[in-house]
Amino acid sequence: MSTIGTLHTPKQVADRRAQSPHISMFARMLLRAAVLRRRRAASALLAMIVAAAVATAMMNLYVDVQAKLRTEFRNYGANVVIVAKEGQSLPADALAKIESVVGAKTMAVPFSYAVARTKDGQSVVVVGTDFTRARQLNHWWKVSHWPDAPNEALIGMRAAIVVSPNRQPFELTFQGKAIQLAPAGMLQTGAGEDSRIYLDQSEFQNWTGIAPSTIEVAANGSAAEVETSIRQLAQLLPAADIRPVRQIMEGEANVLNKTRATLYASATLVVLTSALCVLATLIGWVFDRRRDFAIMKALGASERLINGFFAAEAAALGVVGAILGFFIGIGVAAWIGRVNFHAPVVPRFSVFPYVLAGSVAVALISAILPIELLRRVQPAIILRGE
């Protein structure tokens, strides 16, 4: 007994025990079991911690990865398009209204269209837009240089061949009004944009008098959240057509569903495997202590007490393992988020009850199973070492 130290006469020991805070026999047995068999207890606890950490990391990832992937999918551009009814423009405050519904973080880019003529009479589509916004929304636009001076235009690859093959300034006319433009840079997308010329909205409006007729919106969130945004927008702008971009929305839904299903299957497998690991370790641990069990029984402990003792021990192990594992798991999830998505995974404390309940349940199962086996054996046989 290493705790006795300098006080070792029976009286002194008795005094010390009387003075020390009263711990029930039950709690003392629990503590001693953990202290005396440190190694085995530590390995059982380690298994518990690892399992809880892996489960926490998987659940955190499963919840958070969908949000992370959605941000990646927003790089595909607008998923909602707001178009004015035929021949009209959108109200001047439309952009402000849209941002009030979908939030300022959501990108909304106005576009206005006109067909102008070049000097030699060719028709070309000119688009007025907000370059800062367009640049943020349309990541895939390959632009050699964004316009930053007045009367500079962004010219589509194919339009450039017609209007400004040597990158010289050029003139366009719209309904008799002429404008002198200098090419700032080239735009390449592989789609319709290549045949157009992009101008700053205010310059465009001064020249043509046409206000934006289309606003492209990249609404964040799940499919249901986007649906809600669309409904709200429709109420707010009754004069406009609000159209979801099916190509983007369905593609996203498809890829996201498959990824989620795969992640779910993998996470389940991983959690099951770690539960198995705990089960194997804990069964071994409890089985190993069949002599304790037999002695307790021989000394007259009731079956309820013994079951309670082992269950309490397993539950304590489960709780401690779950708490430690939870924090480690959150760290692992954050690390995975940083490595793979370059943004940390937000810790979700709502996962904790599940991890705790799962850990305690697995611990209890692995304690009760061997006890059920041992219950049928006579204590004398165990004590004789057979």
Place this chain on the structure above:
Amino acid sequence: MFPRLVYESFRHQARRKLLAGIAITLGVAVATAMIAVATDIGDKINRELRSYGANLVVTPQEDTLDVEVGGVNLKPPSDGAFLNEADLPKIRGTFWHHNIVGFSPMLPVTVKVGSGAKDVTLVGTYFNKPLSFGKEDFTTGVRITHPWWKVSCGDGKESPNCAWPADDSQNVLLGERLATKLNQKPGDTIEIAGRQLTVSGILSTGAAEDDQIVAPLALAQQILGKPGAVRRVYVSALTKPPDALAIRDPKTMTPEVYDRWYCSPYVESIAYQLREVIPHSHAEQIRQVAQNEGTVLSRIKGLMLLVTLAALFASALAVSAAMATAIYERRVEVGLMKALGAGNLAVSAIFFAEALLLALAGGVAGFSAGALLARQIGRSIFNSQISIEPVLFPVILAIAVFVTFAGSAAAIRRAVKFDPVFALRGEG
């Protein structure tokens, strides 16, 4: 004596051996399934990403500018150059033809509809056209390249009465907004460019086609009076995410680098090959689709790789835990063996031989179970097989043996070191 010891150990402790064997089997099964899924996920997600539509477009080299606003083409219809429909099957003859999922030609024509004589764009295309190149027969069209196009009776629900037109028919699809404007239903006859055509369904795409008419390509060519003409071709191809090599100009490459570039399924090299097979054409990537799929793909692949590592770690731990427990229980046996004069080496050898047998048996069973599991995951999630490389089998077996040994080593060392006297007295 040695084989008999091992044999008897398995015979008499069948239940315990079974438990350890089950742990190894499960661990190996999870590891196999996860490795199989992780190695195949790139290809599977790449195919799913094709639901974003075509990532390449082929246009005539000497094309005039498109003048299109709000889905209405203002360009004179006979203006500009065309591709030849007869060249299209050659797309299947490119080096990466296995990666070409499908292609759809487009021919927009401006037509007058009904007596109101309003200008509407009619687009001719393939829906699900059977073609052949060499000995190979295949079908292609918008049903493959534009999976978000839906045909209904105008209510958004699919129904047998409202179907995709046949590619050789005189039937057309009306865009949903155009149908509302013209007040037309499926089954109605509509006068388009002086011809009486049947509306076979209402098309919903969420894009410009909602204001247009979509017809079989042959019909659009008849209306335009240019047989075999195609304005552009959308190509949907499985590509490899771009890297430093992908964006280099092929003209500046040395022959070896050029070969490597040409034989990699980059979107750039597939565009280059499309230009080669279709005369007077210009092929380009549609950057909105092509540029983003690489990022999405690498994110998902990276995620699965990390999850697989977690799975391997968890199953390695489960196997070691089971082995450690199994050995710890046999200290008495060790004590007896040592009391009878067995050396540490002999005792360890017995344990390692048992571990090897367990690992091999568990590895084989686990590999088959894992293969089944991976196949099940592939079928239920992706509707296609997840193939397991046979090369994986020896690798998995080696990993199983290694992990089992590593898990047993500490326990064996402790069991061997344990004083036989204590063990035999039952103390410990």
